[in-house]
Amino acid sequence: MSTFLPKYIQKSIVLTISILLIFNTFSFAADYPTEWDLTKIFASESEFNDSVENLNKKIIPELEKFKGHLADAGQLEDCLSLYLEASIMSDKLYIYASMLQDTDTTNSNYQEYFSTAMDAYANLEEVVAYVKPELMTYSDNDLIQLAKLKQFEPFKNYFLSLVDARPYILAEEAESILAYATEFSEMPKEIYDQLTISDVHYDEFLNPLGETRLFDFDIDTIYFYSDQLEDRLKANDAYMKPYSMHANTIASVFIAEVQKNIFLSKSRGYDSVLEYATSGIIEPDQYRNLIKTARANATLIQQFNHIKQKSLGYEALHSSDFHLPYASSYYAEVSYEDGIQEVLEALSPLGESYIEGLNQFLQSGNIDVYPGDFKTNSQYTWGAYDAPIYVLLNYTDDFSSESTLAHELGHAMHQLYTTENQTYFDTSVGSFPSEATSTLNELLLLESLKNKADDDELKLFYLEKEIELYYETFFMQTILADFEMRVYDEAEMGNPLSLDKLNALWLETSKDYYGDRVILDDAYQYQWMQIPHMYQTFYVYSYAMSIAASTAIKDHLTSEGDAYQKVYLDFLKSGASSSPTEQMANLKIDLNSPEFYTTLFAHFESLLEEMDQTLEALKYYDTHPALDYLYTPDEIKRAYKDYDALKTESTASSGDTREDPDDALYEALGYGLLLFMLFIFIYSIVITILYVSKSKKLKQLEREYLHASKRYDPFDDRF
Structure with missing residues (x-):
């Protein structure tokens, strides 16, 4: 430090800076708030x-x-x-x-x-x-x-x-x-939410210790990964029990939703609920073309499930096996903070301006991150025109949560760019273009992580996740969209709906895609009841169409680089000022071209071929190492014992109110250190003030000090 200042001033400055650095450390840790501020x-x-x-x-x-x-x-x-x-x-x-x-x-x-x-x-x-x-x-x-x-x-x-x-x-x-x-129009959804979130509870479940207790999601779901089919079926039945127990009520609520939409669409003179719900977004023929094209390429779903079946070595694949690992055993644990950094890096192809705005949003206190006891299980982005944009998450420190983070941030940035550049009536962006932006972020994240993978297992993990993204976002959502279309077609033809009819339509739709390769278990018939988007009429199709658009956008970003960044940002800014078909055309995407879907199918097929060849080369089809990822009955029993022991220990520690002498000592030392820091901080300020009052040459000395340290600005008014 410069010798122009007395040593006691230098020391006081050093101490002050040290304290400020400590406070800055705490401030830095809070750069990404985890609760939103409404x-x-x-x-x-x-x-x-x-x-x-x-x-x-x-x-x-x-x-x-x-x-x-x-x-x-x-x-x-x-x-x-x-x-x-x-x-x-x-x-x-x-x-x-x-x-x-x-x-x-x-x-x-x-x-x-x-x-x-x-x-x-x-x-x-x-x-x-x-x-x-x-x-x-x-x-x-x-x-x-x-x-x-x-x-x-x-x-x-x-x-x-x-x-x-x-x-x-x-x-x-x-x-x-x-x-x-x-x-009254929101009442079916409100009833559904109250029923499935607040009022529905799990039934009793017999665990391997011979105890009958209420189904505990924290431990009983281990049976989903049992190496015994009977156990997997039992766990899935228990998991779906809240829906099967209230099936008539949930079906009645959904039928009320359907009838409400028919009333509204007929009242306004639309030919169908489909036309009414997608008006101004897409044409009904485009929706039906999606369904028709997906059905025609359902063999890709069957090919995917066949790969999974061969990897597991099963004679047949059950719907209860859909979630079983078949390739990589890798578990990506990703904290919220690490997830943010990886997402920021992955989205760099969107340009510096996008990343700068995204980082500001992440620090804004507008994201509610972690699950809560009575918090909704939905995850979304929402905001009013002259109010902040907010994101609701249920982040659980895994790759799925990281991917959802990237997805919702795509929505958030789209809304931010839109509200900054459009008037109120041009901010209601349709679901299809909106989902294209969020799905693009997921694809970019996967590509970034896959490229950084430094071992075969990790690469296999991200290959598996990329396949799952296309499978779940395109094919699974199309199955739901197909089911929804069949429900409304039946109702609009005057055919009565009932629980049995809805379940039958769901099974019929699923079999059209899965073919004979999958056995649909009893609990599967209720799975449609778990989808809250059924109360956002004709919405889920947008996920399928969006990933087709996102794939095209990503290809343009890769081939055209910076030039396409501006094209993409202009799209984000355009909001709802033009139709989705026109917006996609501006992105060099033709929704009416056959290549809109064939490109996606070709890419998905290439991923399946890569997975098939990789598993073949690694001898997965011969040795079935995926089975090692599953739990034996003895392992499940030990897991239950460990879980009970942890719960007992936790209960005992929470009930022990005696004070640990060491805790008291550490607390006293902590308070002492805090008081000492506060004293030093005040002391440094007082000494500096005294020195200012006594020294007429301080400003000149400070000027020389700043000049010596290359921080002097001769035009600064302070001097």
Whole structure:
């Protein structure tokens, strides 16, 4: 250090810097918060209630005054500006209340928040029911001309969408009735969530110690990996028991969801629920083409399952065997912090700007990371137009969680770019383009990790995961989409739905894809009940279409590099300002080209061939080492004994309130060290202040000191 400062000042500076470094260490550890901060939306209950009151008692009554006057351009502008404000506020209330409820589904206060938000939303929709009908009194040409005016720029695409939607907009009275019905439209999903998250419990289960206890997910699921088929079947039956026990109720709730959607689609004049649900996103023919193409290539699923069957050495593969390891025994344990770093590295092909924005989001406190006792089991990205974007995870320190992190961050960045560059009415991105961005992140993560793999086992692990990603994202989601289409086709033809009918449709659909290579066990018939996306009508298809698009985007990034980064960022910024077909065209992807799916099928087939050749070369088909990954009855019994011992030890330690003398000593030393650091910190400040007051030459000395250390700025006003 420079000799221009006295030694006691130098020492005080060193101590101060040391303390600041210590504090900085703690600060650095908290760079990636693990709980979201919803106070950024509403700081308190009173602020939430004030917004509700402002919406209900001020804005909504004001909106009523414009009724019958929208033929006047001035009145129209004022009305739409207020309508925009009300819509944004209503979204904030609803999203905030929903996310609160998702953190604790048993909290009655949060349920009241949600009910209040839903009431406000329904009130708004009921009052503004006149807006669309009055706007529809304008001719299509008039609406197109209004869209060109500067004062209506925020509503440009809204006006144009009305031109497209003209056949489906009803008279004012009918719109008012449908708006009122909105209050009830979410009830099937709410009932399903309450039933499957809060009110459904596992049944009794006989463990290998001869004890009958409630099924414990933490230990009883070890039977999923038993080397005995009978044990795997028993565990799967127990795991699905909450659904089979409540099967009639869950089926009735889903049938209510189906009938609700049929009512809404028919009320508006759509030919089908499929057309209604995908309007403005994709064409119904594109959906049915996905199903048709996937069915035609179902042999790829059968080829995949045959590889698994050969690797395990089984005479037949059961649905209870779907989750069994067949290639790599590697378990990737990935902490949240490590996962972040690997994701950031993997997404570098998207460019510096993307990575910089992503890192800022990760540090924003807008991600709720870990599971909670009554937290919803969903994982999603959500946010209001003038509020932060939030991500909900259930991170469990494994590769699956890391992949989900990459997936949801794709959604988050898409929403961030969209809200920063589009007006409110152009931010509702459809599910297909939205899922394309998130699935791309998963593919990039896998490619990065596979390229870094430094041994054969790790490479095999990531090859297996890449196959699973395509299998689960394309084929599994297409099976669900196919099942959903069959359900609605049956209902719209007037055929009655029931529990038996729904289960039969699910089994029929599955057999069309799995063929004769897989035995579908009894518990499998209830598996469709586990899918919450069934209450997001015709949504799951978007996963399948998205991975086809993501594969194409990744290929363009690889071949075109930096030039394509701008193309991709422009796509993220475009939001919902154009149709998905147009957006994909801008990404150099033709949704109507046969290659849209054939490229994916060819890539998946090449992965299967690589896996088949690798397992053959490693003698997996002869020695069946995958069986070594499974648990014998004796190993399972020992695991139960160890688990019980750990629980007993944990209970005993939590009940022992005696103070350990060593703990008291360490605590005293800790407090002493903290006080000493605080004293030194204050001492250094006091000494520095005293020196400043006594020395007239301090500024010159400091200037010389900073100059000597090459940190002096002659234009700094401090000097």
